[in-house]
Amino acid sequence: MITLPPASETVDGYPRIEDHALIGDGVTAALVGTDGAIRWLCLPRFDGPALFASLLDRTRGGEWTLRPADDAAIRSLHQEYLTDTAVTRTVLTTDTGTVEILDALTVDSAFVEHASSAVGELVRLATVTDGAVELRTTLSGRGGVQADGDDRAVSVTGAGSTVRLTVTREVPGLADLDGRVTLTAGESVALVLRWADGPTDVHSPDDARAALDRTAQVWRDWAECIDFTGRHVDLVRRSAVTLKLCDFPPNGAIVAAPTASLPEAIGGERNWDYRFTWVRDAAYTVYALRRIGLSAEADGFLEWVLDNCMRHQRPHLLYTLDGEPLGPETEDPDLEGYRGSPPVRWGNGAADQIQHDVYGEILDCAWQFVRAGGELDDVRWEALLALGRLAEENWRTPDHGIWEIRDTGRPFTYSVAMCQVAADRLSRIAETTGRTDHVAHWRELSDTIRAELLERAFDEDSGIFNEHLDEPGTLDSSLLALPLRRVVAKDDPRMAATTRAVAERLAAGTDTGLLYRYLHTESPDGLEGEEGSFLLCSFWWVDNLVGSGEFDRAQALFDSLCARVNHVGLLPEQIDPHTDEFLGNFPQAFSHIGLISSAVNLERNRPR
Template sequence: MDGISGSSAFPPIGDYGFLSDCEVTALVAPSGNIEWLCLPRLDAPSVFGAVLDRGAGGFRLGPADIRVPAARRYIPGTMVLETSWGTATGWIIVRDVLLMGPWHHEDELSHTHRRAPTDYDAEHVLLRTVRCVSGEVQVTLECEPVFDYGRQAATWSYTDRGYHQGVARAEEVGLELKLTTDMRLGFEAGKAMARTLLKEGETRYAALSWTEHEPPHDFREAYERLVWTAHHWQHWLARGDFPDHPWRSFLERSALTLKGLTFAPTGALVAAATTSLPETPGGQRNWDYRFSWIRDSTFALWGLYTLGFDWEADDFFWFIADVAERDKDLQIMYGVDGERDLHEETLDHLHGYEGAKPVRIGNGAYNHRQNDVWGAILDSFYIHIKSRDGLDERIWPIIKRLVEAAITHWREPDRGIWEVRGEPKHFTSSKVMCWVATDRGARLARLREEPELADRWQKVADEIHADVCTRGVSADGIFRQHYDTDALDASLLLIPLVRFLPPDDARVKATVLAIADHLTVDDLVLRYITDETDDGMTGQEGSFTICSFWLVSALVEIGELDRARRLCEKLLSFASPLGLYAEEINPVNGRHLGNFPQAFTHLALINAIIHIIRAEQQQLAVPSITSNGGPGRV
């Protein structure tokens, strides 16, 4: 089943709405069904998992006889999702939000947050409100949690609030869900249900809560807390520094999405909100992305600093510093609280999104050797330190250890940036990132006025540079995927972005244009040709959207601004109806594939748009946006 014909029971991945309170995330289908929610934090087992199996739990609020809404949007500048429904008899508007509120952890700070607390915090409440704006509409509520990834059905019981509050429990699950509403609840098996006829001007609400923090107990309180949350997001966004440009809205939605993919207690930025949404319809390229990749750090810090979100950038930086200080052998990825063991297993009882199996939790790539990790973290340290007055004494021992690790291992094969599960190779991009590690280390050593160390590290950087330019370039003068092939790889687009070579170097131009012409389908970039790469998997995959945005940035770098602008416009046209991106896009039909929403895609979008805006400003001789350094520094 490919789901393209419209016969699929699963909504298209790109049609989901995304909610977050920076501790948990949720996906809302166009039907009004919440089909993904993991509790009590975003990488925990799901309680609503219908996105992976139609029987794994969901929570629908909407009209009784209509499934397709008239319109959906975010309230501008917020993470509050608004869905409008028109029926034969009237119109209603449903609003969904994970509530934020004033800080409330005074007695438990040491157990919840490692980053500096702010004035706000997650309320641990999923709130849904409905208002009838004209006529009358029969509204139904169906809340059916299934705990532990669809393995434990819920049992409902009333509280002392009678028909207006129920509690869902399951044996051997240490989590209770409380559903509070001004509708009358009834229970059928594992489902809490309500139905009511709303007439013009009437309202209802339903609040799902999972901790001791109180939900709203009437619509007035629910509305006030929704407004507080909406204002919180608008005030947060107002802190940013966004250019006055037609593409500003894409930058703002990307910033909100990245904030939503941040785990506030530690500052970790997860790759995506979901697990096992397939890269290939019905295929087996299904991975758990609810973890934090060190590789994302360079683009994350650059994007956040560039848009003026220094607090969030600093929090992510210190999360990285925490794990780098603790672990002598740095992993490529960690859990949101710094967990090392991300053991991968399959959930064979789940059907999978449109039948794509296996469904995986955990990610076996955590113990892969990827030699690009040192370059990514050293570049992020360099970006952070450049934005400060000096180099923190806590950081310098970490930097020295990481640079020495890159020096020790740069000659060894690895699994590359794409975590291939075939045999390790001498991937060119991994060597380039080892150069980044030693180059940035040398710069930081000079900043600390340690010339002997700087000279030694610079000598190794020059050696790596020469090795890549000798063994990583084909006879045609094009950088290749690894030393034993002439195959192309989209990771080579990073060569000009990390300043390995200047953008006017003939090899750089040839590589960027070769990827643009030969590693694309309808202009969208593939990671690599699967038939030419031993990635340990079967089947094809769609274009990787991050790579397409990298191509935009690289085209700007080599002076192909018009081509870059056309590609960027095409990519922006593929945004989901709510401005979100999954990991991949099918170039033929524009369908989003892979986990959703994808942080790395939104980070690359920011980089690409800022590249184009700066280039346009330079053409017009207008002062450019202030740069904080980072990939593709202008």
């Protein structure tokens, strides 16, 4: 738990991204500020319309507040998660007393079985533990809302949703969505926002506490499956919970992040909607979860990806949660963007890009599944063969790369490498599952692609691998993934030299441990402006240092990255290297994947 400045301190009128915690039920998620404001919630699920989006527009975005009525009287704030859960505890101390607020999207026991478990309600329980506190609750929605009810229950319609707000005692003004109530030590009030059909079961503070206790226990039961002991175990477990919050239990899909359009640079145009399933991001998530014992989520995603990726003739790089291609990307004319960073985008135009790494990402997931003892029937085998054939047909053709440039396609080294991974993993799957007549072909293709990649991506003059084939002088941080995907040996001197070059040329600041993905001046991406440092790349750097035997440097870098988590252990997509502020969508699955994977690598290679 950390003490934070008064809630009234903002930047450009906005709270900092890092001053929030994430709660969720696997179907949707909400961001809870340290000041008791819920500033993000999409309904009825991750990719639905945002009812609350005040992070994207402080006046028109909509939010649900619950905090002391007099902001100026707040003297300290604390926020934490209940251990191994997605239940938050926020404590606000004022001149007159202290209030504790527990928040959660409630779940039932089906959550442990990885089934659909969402109850469809958000429960808030406020208890004054000392003195007396006048609480104020307000609710506004993106684009405005209509309310109908009284001071005990209100039906609210806005942003494509109808929700019902109920309270366990009369709150004067609630009918107008601006209620106040004074509580003294020992008194509580529960507030329930429900969007599922049917009435809530929470009719008293005791009911609310019971629902929150059940939800916490369900999370703890699930977390018993986490298999990791070692340094920063608390952050590894928090990262696992965070990735689980991005998991969609109804079918196994995994969202890249639960938010949209939080900017990669303040005032820039690099604002993207991440509330969808990127095959690449989800594949990395599967790898991280499997490494710490969470195989059910990993297997669920493989089922989802194989069922969906071949239904549309070729695998797309991202899908809706239902496994369908996305509609067009649109810009919202009504929202100003976080700290005045337009445009606010819904949907993602990268959905139609060609990115050849997707074949290898899926086949690597499948190989993990088979290696762990999973059985592969003939239907699934044919789907994997189809992916291998696409890699075989396309590995020499340009694409838009792992970073999804909005410019002319190029022969990215990482994309070629992942086509090699596709062929290699298919040969291994064939051999392991007894389909031996396929082994030789895919092994030969794997060797062919690797040999050509090593020849055309490596520059003899500089002694390093390049971002593109046949184009000396360019670098990007995806090169750090080559040994992680076993394309290049982890102790290959060429890889060690490349790692040093990336660390020097793509460093975001001096001795920060932060890296840019690439330099826009050297590798044009079709967009204006800059972006922050990309956290996953720094974790890849850790893994490369471990692989080259530089364990102490790797541990020191990892420790410095862990020190960058916010007060509840969450990480964004990017960090501003000049101000250390969080940037991009938050929390970001990629960053927590990196933390888990690096932690596991360090523990497995720790000198004994």
